[in-house]
Structure formats: structure tokens, C-alpha cells
Amino acid sequence: MSESRFRGTDRYVVTDDLMMAVNAAVTLGRPLLVKGEPGTGKTQLAEEVAQALNRPFIQWHIKSTIKAQQGLYEYDAVSRLRDSQLGEARVHDIGNYIVPGKLWEAFASETQPVLLIDEIDKADIEFPNDLLLELDRMEFYVYETRQVIKARQRPIIIITSNNEKELPDAFLRRCFFHYIRFPDKETMEQIVRMHYPGLKKRLLSEALEAFFEIREVPGLRKRPSTSELLDWIKLLVAEDIPPEALRGDQRKSIPPLYGALLKNEQDVHLFERLLFMSRRKKD
Amino acid sequence: MMTDFFFKLRKAGIPVTLTEFLTLLEALSQRVTAHNVEEFYYLARTALVKDERHYDRFDQVFGSHFKGLATRFDELAGATVPLEWLHKLAELTLSDEDKQLIEAMGGWEKLMETFAQRMADQEGRHQGGNKWIGTAGTSPFGAYGYNPEGIRIGQDASRHRRAVKVWDRREFRNLDDTVELGTRNIKVALRRLRRFAREGAAQELDLDDTIRSTARNAGYLDLKMVPERHNAVKVLLFLDAGGSMDDHVQACEELFSAARSEFKHLEYFYFHNMVYEGLWKDNRRRYAEKTDTLMALRTFGPDYKLILVGDATMSPYEVTYPGGSVEHFNPEAGDVWLKRLLTAWPHAIWLNPQPQNRWSYVPSIQMVRELMSERMYPLTLEGLEQGIRTLQRTR
């Protein structure tokens, strides 16, 4: 039997509100839309839900050129044309050239799967609307083969967005929604601990201190997030940086290896300039 | 209790709909939460609020509404679900989609009956069985293709009542519709601006070229691909966030939200009355986080199209004199900066939310319009269309 409530995993820290959102969506069979700053664990969430509930995981990564239809199926006319030129026998059955998309895959799954529709905001503004009907009815029609594809059971659908575009109201009405707030220090500490269980306490607290300080620098184009922090800590450990080197009050220079935190050139300049100014003030 | 909550949310400007409210009720009836306030709060939020910008408002309403509430939530879901609130709700919020749902369900009374029933016999069987809403096919809710088969809301009497209600709520609905229409229309107008340029990886079959090449290839298939079309237009949006613009906030917000969803490359900045040496991205932190206008000039290439939105209503000093700004000391005059922008981004228009017939009475509008070489348009659909036509013209 599969577990039916999601409570997080030993690799993923889940806050109470997120837990509730997931369980409400699972119980009622509605999609869950997750937004949040980049790197706040939106994509990983879906994987962990699949893992925890012991369900197959299907990921549909959205790019700007993707059409909703591609999630259902595609008719590969080009291969068929090629086969006909080569005189292949399979050319006579059009079904050989119908390529199922991710939604089809999810509908056809033996056990209820978790379907992740990742970064839906990358697609055209009409994309979510184009999926409404299939998500509501849990079925669609394949014109070429005159087949109706019905979902064996409602997949657990998790959708992520980075807020690049606004999503249509009709679409939003059908979803549960959760905005992942940027983790506070305590939560962040848990997250880091999960990734690096053996990390020295002092290094962790100094690193977190410095990290949250940098995030507060006004005017950054891209504030470092969880994934950057994790990368940075990995580097700190690999380079054997002592915790003292991260101390704010003694910090003579920019924190070591900060390139892992600030990836945008303008941000690096800004940060260096601010630091320079603050040092001058103190002298 | 729940009804009032719903109305307070709407009053606070959170666009909760009946569909969502029913979802919440369904979740309660399915025992998604144990009975404690915090969980109920999370559940209500995830079901009702679809935009994090409304979280804070939601918190406020929730806080004031459920103040001092006991931790038992049985009463909340309501042993008796008041029928009148659904009616009231309908008057205010029923969209066509909602109406379709209700009709498919068999009308209000039926809906409430079913709900009460579910509430009564849910004990011990919260999984399995037909779900109240959501399961396609077996439940009328969420079933798009469901045929109401002549089931109408209530019987004759209530049908009559419904007709009156439609009449009664006209103005509310209109209000809602125009907002919706506005954003949508603006999007359509902005779409004009999309110039389709081919760029990126080859993805689409080029039929003509394939035929030509195949023929040349002695009949053996030679596939030719071309890149798919992308929206390649880049837009810079400069919005006046000054005090006199307060009346026009809504129009600007709509434009902004429409533009944001329509363009792949959209950069926006705020200014106050006139563009000077500093711009900002976050209105609340305008003093803390300034961007050098010069930096913006350097960062964004001449292929960006510039759309300035402002009422251009100010003292003429703010346009022509160094130090004329009301807010800070500007070393260089506004017109100097505006000219600089127009040199950097030759494709530029100014959208003005002030009614056009008032423009000639305001000297500063005249001045800005002249600086823009007449490329100032009213912030109406028509004006937007004209402006976009201007932007499309290549020179």
C-alpha cells in the first residue's frame, strides 16, 4: 500500500503550510501550483512527493516553444514519410507514428503517478488554457487513430512557475496554490544539514550569517538562493576554509569563494563597491 | 461564519470565486485537516489565494475574522450550511463557468442537500467513493462535458427569481467584466508589437525547401528544417509612480501585467514625473535601491522599444530646469534626460492616462509631447493601438 499523506522526506525539508497544500491537492485530486524564488526547491518537491508516496514520477519540462498538444501526443509525419520512401511495412499503420506525450504517459500509468509540469510560465500565455479541458476531463481524443485516451486515475499534478508570466484565472481557479517563502535561518539550517550532515557547526552558522547578509544587499539583480548557498558551502568545505574567514566583523575582504553566491557580474561589482565604501567609512 | 469570511476576503480585494470556496468546503468535508486553527488557515490559504501578493491581505482578514476562535472546526464547516449565503454569493460572483457547474450539479438546493449529506455521513470514510467535486465523470463537478439535461436551478419559482437576480447584479458583473476585458484587450493590442523573427534552433519542417532539395536529391528525401517563430520584441517600460498618477494606478497596473505576460524581454523601471538620473524597480524601496539611468542606457540596446507611461502633469521647471525636480536635486534638467533616452532608444512612445482633451491645458504635457515629437498617446485601447503602430514602424 502506498502512503497517502506527504510529510517530507529525509532529503527534503517541508514546512507545515507546504505539507498542507500538497495533501489537500492529493486528497482532492487537483493540481498544485507552486511558485517561489529560483532555487527554493519547487522542482525537487515533486520528486520527493513521488518518492514519499511511492508513486512513479513523470517530469514534463516546459520550454518556450512547447505547445499543449505535445503533452498529449505528436504525430511524427516526418518519420512516416521517411519510412515510406524506404518501403517499410510499418508505414501502413498510422499508430506507429503517434508518439505519446507526458500527459498521455501519466494517464496510462498503472499506478497513480506524480506528474510534474515544470516551469509552466516559460510557455506561451495560452498554454495553460489549452490544457484546461484535458485536465478537467482527464481524457482526450487522438484524431489520427480515433482513440479516446482516458486516465486510469487522476495523476497527482504539481506545476511550478517562476512568475515570468501571469497565469490565466480560469487555470488558477482549478489549482491549489502555494508560494514557497524564502526559508528563514532555522529552516535553511535544516536544509543545509540534510545536504551536508557532517558539516561543522561553526562553519554552518558563519556561512548562514554571511549568506543572509549578502541577500540583504540592496539592488542585487539575482539574490543568491538555496542552491547557491549549497554550492558555496560545498566549495568552502572542499577548500577547507576556516569559519573565522567568514566572520563579518573581522572580514577584511569579500567572503571567500563568493563567486558561487553572486553569479551576475553587475551584482559582483555592486557588492564590491558597497564593501569598499563601508570599509572606507570605518577607517 | 464562513460566508462572512468569504465576503470579507472579496472586500479586501482578493478575487476568491465560488469554485474556490467550494473547493475549501470540500476539503473540509474530506478531512484534509485535523481540527486546529493553524491547519485550517493553511488549507484556506492554499485553496483561496492564488497570488502571493494577496497573502498579506488574506492574513489580515483571517486574523480579524477568526480572532479568539476555539480550536474546534466542526462548527466551521457547519452542520447546517446556510442556503442564503450561496444565493448571496451567486449574485456577486457567479461567473459563467460557475453557473455551468451549479447547473450540472442540479442547482443550489440540490447542491446544498448533497453537501449536507456528505457532511453527515463522512465519518470514517474520507477516502474512496465519489468525490464531491473533482472526479471527472462520476461527479458533476469538474465534468466539463456534463449535460445538465434540462435540470435548472430550482424549479419554476426560482427560475423566475434567477432572472431577476441577473438583472440585479448587472453592474457588479459589468465591473468585473470590464476589468477582465481591459487586461485581455491590452494583451491583444500588445500582441501587435510582437515581431516574429526566426531565431533559435531548427525545429520546424520547411516544406518548400524540403521539396526543392528532395527533387535535387533525385527523389530521396532531404529534410530541411527552420527555426520556429519566437517573440523577439524587447520592451522597456518606464512607469511614472508619482503622486498625481494615483488616479491612474489601475490602468497602469493592467498595462503592466499584460505587458509582462506578453513579452519575453521586458524590463521596467519607475520614475517620478520626469526621468532624471535615477530610476527604481521597487516602488517601496525607491530611496534605497536606485538604478543609474546611465546604466540603463548602457545596458539595453537600441533594439529595445521604449514605452513611457506618465501623466506628464507637473511644473514646467521639472521639465526644463536643473534642480527643478520636486523630490530631489537633479543636476541635469528633465528634458536633457528625455532626449538622451530618445537617442538611445529611437523607437519610443509616451502613453498618457490623462484624457486627451485636457492635454492642451497643461503646459508640461505640451512640452513633453514636443520632446517626444508628438509620439504621445492616451492610455486607452485606441491610444495603445496607435502607439504600437508607431513603434512598429521601422525607420
Ligand SMILES: Nc1ncnc2c1ncn2[C@@H]1O[C@H](COP(=O)(O)OP(=O)(O)OP(=O)(O)O)[C@@H](O)[C@H]1O
Ligand atoms: N526544502 C528543501 N529541502 C532540501 N533541499 C532543498 C530545499 N529547497 C531547496 N533545496 C535544494 O536547493 C536546490 C534547488 O532546488 P530546486 O531545483 O528544486 O529549486 P527550484 O525552485 O525548482 O529552482 P528553479 O526555479 O531555479 O527551477 C536543490 O539542490 C535542492 O536540493
Ligand SMILES: [Mg+2]
Ligand atoms: Mg526548478
